[in-house]
Amino acid sequence: MNHNPHAPETFADRVRNIPGGEHLEMCYSCGTCVSKCMIQQKVEPEYNPRRLLRLVMMEMEEEAYESPTTWLCSGCDLCYPACPQEIHISGVIGAVKSLAVEKGYTSPLDTVSVDESLCSGCAICVMVCPYEAPHLIEKIVDGVNDRFSEVDANRCMGCGICVASCPTGAIAREGVSNTDIVRQIPHEVVKTDAPSLMVFICDWSLRADADLEILESYPENVKVIHIPCSGRIDPQLALLSLRSGISGVLVCGCKSGECHYQRGTDVANCKISMLDRMFDQMDLADGRVRFVQIGTQDRGRIRKEIDQMLLHLTSLQEVC
């Protein structure tokens, strides 16, 4: 709150005036938000929401705009329910970000791009995006008024949910485009006694480094493909894996409500259960494709899930 109505408006005042930025001064720097968030561990060592709040309070405007924290926060709100001062931290960061965009700063993130020659203007990407980054524009092409999707690079967090949802394959992001992932699926798998398993793992669902080591500890028959969010999973990728001779597909995402990209895990859940229903209609439902949601406290659960899946696939093979 502004104690002196006649004082000029400061940077902190401007942040406070944006909805979400109100409780700025309540922060007592306990560090809960920093350790609850996985961005510092996984992406950017300089990422620190607590420090961004300090930068705003200390009127360090330029530094706040240039800080990676401003741009990397995906608004998952894991920190919000944990904050002892009930500060909506992603709201404050969002306020700083919108001021930065006003000042002409741009997001340093890898964002998605739309290939207009393929885009049909169906607006599915507009519906699935958690960040309202894509929107439709109208353009005259060859004398015909046509609709295209356009992505606001300052809003896009690069989760790839839209990439997986685009029916024409018009959206891509470096590293997670369809071709990038398909290239990692082997063309043909040699049949052995042991069942083979394809694991699509969301990078955020495994908090501990020890869990990542578990993934690497499995032999050849368990193949791992890292995706930025389970929402990036396209049922076709699962089908493609099965066609190449892999016995089963396991998709790992975060627990609902803990998704790094807000609703990616829910989107993935919908897609995999849709695939399940499809298999059911074709009398093929035998648990070959499974979606698991791993919570922040489920240390070591990935090993259990993979072992269970392998056991299940072995029993399927024996039946055959």
Place this chain on the structure above:
Amino acid sequence: MVDAARHPNIEIRAYTEVERVDGFVGNFKVQLREKAKYVLADRCNGCGDCAEACPIEVPNYFEMNLAPRKAAYVPMSQSVPLIYNIDMDACIHCYKCVEACGKLEAIDFAMEDKLVWEDVGAIIMATGYTHFDPSLIPEYGYSRFPNVITAMEMERLNNSAGPTAGNLIRPSDKTNPKRLAFINCVGSRDKRFYPWCSNFCCMYSIKNAVLLKQMYPDCDITIYYMDIRTPSKGYEEFYDRAREMGVHFIQGRPSLVTEDEETHNLYVHAEDVSLGKVIEREYDMVMLNQAAIPQLDQNVMSSLMNISQSPGGWFMEYHPKLRPMDSPTDGVFLAGACQGPKDIPNSVAQGSAAAARAGRILHSDEWEIEPIVAYVWEDRCVSADGKKCGICYNACPYGAIEYEQGQAAKVITAKCHGCGACVAECPHNSITQMHFTDAQILAQIHAVLAKRPEEKIVAFRCHWCSYGGADLAGTSHFEYTANERGLRVMCSARMDTDFIYEAFRLGAGGVLYSGCHPQDCHYITGQIIGATRADRLKKAFDRMEMTPGRFRIEWISAAEGDKYARVLNEMQDVLDEIPKEELLAEIEKLRPTMEKRVRRLRSVPGVEAAYQFSEKLENIIVKEIIG
């Protein structure tokens, strides 16, 4: 405790609950429920043979349920008086204890709860506090992960008389832990649960760390903290000693505790704030230092004793600085953590102080009170005519009014604190308050509105908060409108509707109705009574189509001098915006309505005289001196 039990003037009533409290300072009547122990106090010699014979085992609450106790038990080995007790919820009536007791014949299964009345002069509340249940914070995994324990459980595990005879072991595999983490502020300083600092947790976590370090020097101990608070004498030096002994202190509130399912080792995720880096460390055991919170039945005790509670639920003291051991009810005193989280030295100090305060009452034959008590004009009270009323009885925050239909209401002077709630609430003006009579206050209103009343703002201030706020505004040199005329009453509950109507009838430009914030009220619920009345008034003025802002309700504490100045300046702005002719027209328009509402005031004893005196005063001051 043993000393207390031996003292000729001290009687300890163990396993007894207070059921009811009547009377007032010096003359309390207390109803006690002496619960059935099923053991005769005068025969039991505390030998413990009954416990040995008893075949039933239930969790021992004193040992934090880490060990069993028998159905025939004493709460702890140092219990005073050392008399056994049979837990009827657990007893299977095998009567082996009766056999074991033998010739003493101390066990009596036919015993029943007894209700007794006692006369007491003063009451000291020392009901203590309880602990926050850390399983409400799912991130820390208490009750899901066996090796996450609370500070009280650690206290028992580390006690030579405890269930493990002082051998610190992990609950999961009974091995000695080598790496321990203590997490401070679990549930305290946390807006989701309890916003306060629990005062002593920093010190006991350092104490536990030092104790463990002495017993197991190779043990690795880390304390996760937000701030270490060591404000008393010798505390900071103790903190230094812990660091010298090699206890690690990490500033950073852990956000998550995870567990390895096989080893049951725990991983604490926290940011080391000084490094700005997230760290994940492995521990054998994690101890949570929970918040100190009011007893779960604090509300029941509070209504039983008629003492108010602070916003957090602790018992409220009479004055935070000057009378921290007195409750708002005379003759009831507070000692220890029932008033707020406190460590042992502070509790002992407050306990001794409360005993001294209580002794003052017991030693004197007379009790001095403030002279501002309420007084009933019996001939005016409608209850005496057999009409149903009792409004004063319901308004009194102290239960100081005795009311029975057919008899005039009666004020128990010793209980009255002089808030004036009954005086203002009485619809027939049958009660008055000494030194704050209607006549006196009305005379003041007349005096301040004697000349150019439309320019004046009459500010009713409560003695304890808004008056202090106005005082602070003055001593801090905050500028506010010179048209303000402040009138002091003891509580916002005394601000009678008649006063406000009379002020507007006389043509006041504005009226401010100010008092304490609800939780700060000096008279328990006085502010609530005042606030309800003020809201009713505001609605009435809205219906009369008075310009909004001329009547204003504000709750201003003694520390809010700036707010007092701001509110009055805002009221002045409202008056400045209305053209003078319009304001005068509005006053004239409303005058008949106001007249109607105060028509019965003149019959109140003293008011007529006050009016005449005011007129005389007006003649002297306004017409002759000012001219």
